[in-house]
Amino acid sequence: MKAFRCCCSNTLYFENSHCLQCGVQVGFDPATSTMVPLTKDSPFQWCNNGLQHGVCNWVVPRNPAGSLCVACQFNHIIPNLSVEPGVPAWARFERAKRRALYSILQLDLPLVNRVADPVYGLAFDFLVPTPALPVTTGHQNGVITMNLEEANDSIRERNREQLREPYRTLLGHFRHELAHYYWYLWFEKPPVNFDLLNGFQKVFGDQRVDYASALQRYYTSGPPPGWQLTHVSSYATMHPWEDWAETWAHYLHITDALETAREFGMSAEPVASETSFDPATILLPPPLTEEDPSDFLEIIHRWSALSPALNEIASSLGQRNLYPFVHSTTTVTKLYFIHQIIQLAENRAQSLPAAPVPPAAPATAAAPPPSPGSAPGVAPLPSEVAPDNLTKDLHTAQPQAIRKG
C-alpha cells in the first residue's frame, strides 16, 4: 500500500476520511491512486456508500445525484442495515474489500461487473446467516459471498481455532475468493487456453478431482504429513483450486506488504545467498517458462528478509506472528506461476491469451448510467438489500469452488 500525503503535507492512510492535522475531508481516487482533498471546489465527492452510510472513502466525480465508486459498483447484495450486525459489520468488510481491490487495480487485472458481463462479471453478496439459512463464504460463477458474521472478532477467532488456521482475516477472505474468481475468468470462460491449463495442472495438480469428496476428506483426515514442503497452507492441500486460491492470496499479501514497507522507508534487502531460492529449481512448465526469474525472486528474497523481522516486531509487542508461514522451493514455484500469469494478463491488455472479447453490455432498463468515474470496463451494478429470509442457490447447489466454513 502506498503512503499518502495531504495537501497540508500530513501523512494520510488508505482508510482516512479526514486529515487529522488540517481537518480537510479526503477520499481515495482509484483513477490516480491518490488521496484527494474534498474541499468545496473539489471536482470529487465521496461515493454514495460513503455519503449515505459512512462505509466507503473512495471518490467519484462530483455530481448532484451521487454515484457508487469503482469498488462499490460490484456490490450485488448488501446486508439489511436496520438489523444486527448492520452497518459496523458491513463497514469492516468494505474496508477489507477496498484494500483487496486496490491490489487488483494496481496489477491492472480485469474488473468487469455483472451488468457488463452477466455471466463472467464479478459481484459481491454480503449476507448475514440465520439459524434457518446458514451462509458459507465462497465463490461461485463470478459471485463472491461473504458471511457478515466474520466481522465479529470473536466469531472469526473461534473459526480460526476450530479450523486450525494460523491466519484468518477479512482481507485474506477477499484475496482468496478473488483468486477463485480469476480462475473462473481465465480457466473456465471459453475458449479455454489448454496450454495454460496444462501448465496449471503440472504445478498445482489436476483440478478435475471431485471437490465435494476432497472437502470431506480434508475435514475428516486433515492435511497429509509433510504438507509444509508442498503447500502454502494446510487448507491448500484440500484441492488444486484451493491451492491456487491460497497461493494467490499469499502472492498478494507479500507484494502488498513489500510495497507498504518500501513506501514507509523500511529496508527489505534480499537475504544472503545461502538462504535464497535457486532460479534453476523454480522452472515453470510451458507456456510460462521464462528465461530470467530474477524479478520474481527479488520479491521472494526481499520477503524472506522482511517477514521474520515483522514476526519479531509482532512478538516484541506481545502479538502473534504477522506471517506465520515458511516457503519451500515447491511453494515458491507455485507463487512464480501466479506471478507469471498475472504478468501475462497485464502484458496482454488485461486478458490471457485466447480469452474472448467480452460480450457487449446488455440493454438493462434497471441499470443506471455508467459513472464518469468508473474504471474502464466497469459498469455500475444496482445493489439490493438482503431480505431477512434470503436464500440463494449458492448455498444449496453443489459448490464448484467454495471457501472453508
Ligand SMILES: [Zn+2]
Ligand atoms: Zn491535511
Ligand SMILES: [Zn+2]
Ligand atoms: Zn464506494
Ligand SMILES: [Zn+2]
Ligand atoms: Zn477457496
